[in-house]
Amino acid sequence: MRYFQLIAAQSGPIRRSCRLRYLVLGGLLALGSRPAPTQAQAQAGPSVSAAVATLLRPAAVFDGQEMHAGWVVLVENDKITAAGPAAQVVSPPSARTLELPGLTLLPGLIEGHSHLLLHPYNETQWDDQVLLESQALRVARATVHAQRTLLAGFTTIRDLGTEGAGFADVGIKQAINQGIIPGPRLLVVTRALVATGSYGPKLSVDENVPQGAQEADGVDGIIRAVREQIGKGADIIKVYADYRWGPDGSAQPTFSQEELTLIVQTARSTGRGVVAHASTPEGMRRAILAGVETIEHGDGGTPEIFALMKKKGVALCPTVAASDAVAQYRGWHKGTDPTPLRIQQKHQSMAAALKAGVTLAQGGDVGVFPHGDNAREAELLVRDYGLTPLQVLRQATSGNAQIFHLADRGRVAPGLLADLVAVVGDPTQDVAALRQVQMVMKGGVLYRQP
């Protein structure tokens, strides 16, 4: 039903303000002879949707692994039903064709690390966002962030923490799923877990100020917090395995090995995975041994730690775009100034991770920099860290889907969700093509078209 419900959301200010047309495929049919289904018709259900078929005819298809020139893709309702050489794909007589000349069609991109409820730190410092901005203000921003993310071609995002906005990510996800606002499919963590005293903001010692994540400690406290987040709608549990609370302000481990293991066990028994923010060798080591699925950041990773990650099958989401953005916010004039120490360290740890063969998830920590600018991570991985466009394209599609257990997306293949994006040129040759998004489809619904 979701895609018909979207019809109701397509009229009015949203459509005018962004000059984009949100069309269901039924709407596209209206470009021919048949009127778009009305909401009343939509409520009639499958008999209407059965007629909705569209043949997408791009210059080439990147299927999540390889490029295929001359392929076409058939979409029926919210799924891909065929993909292959034009001569081999038989489309129903009722199908309409969407010509995409000069474009490469690829699976909807998957963002591995975002915070829809944050906006760039050079606009407002993180502390002030957490302490001074109301939840209503933050949610209002987040709805715009969700829209920008989707229109940039990211049809799924792993949103790793509301950073003080409670469980608001759950409601945003519901609003998207109910067709109230346009946005990507969300995997949410709600509040994330931190050890008492380790996180921020920190003001006077006399004041207990709201924190950017949920404090929990010890056996009872941790089990309760994990279950509470799950009960409120967390798809994944996020834990901060280290943070900047050393005597000198350096990052140091937070939770004990026992606590981290308990977090993973508690989440896993409900079928959920755990991701860990970690940048110190010891924080990473504990998180890996506890059984987390991905390590976020990993700046201080050593060859030994990356060997352990490889052995345990833990993926690294390096968030190079956030490191790059923060360094520039702190005054680094990239291209002119010498490379800051933290960025040099990032290069060293990334080189070590790649050498160890660690699987990379792709996620930029969007929110630190603008939502909709998600492609920045892929660009930097190619331009500054030596990956190939093909590698980063695989990461952002089939790779992330596999790491995040999303078997229904990340590739162009029959039976998968019709989450598809078309870009100008060949993104496997030039990563900048990811900036040239001309078409965005999510679940068979067109949100952007050439």
Ligand SMILES: [Zn+2]
């Ligand atoms: Zn983050």
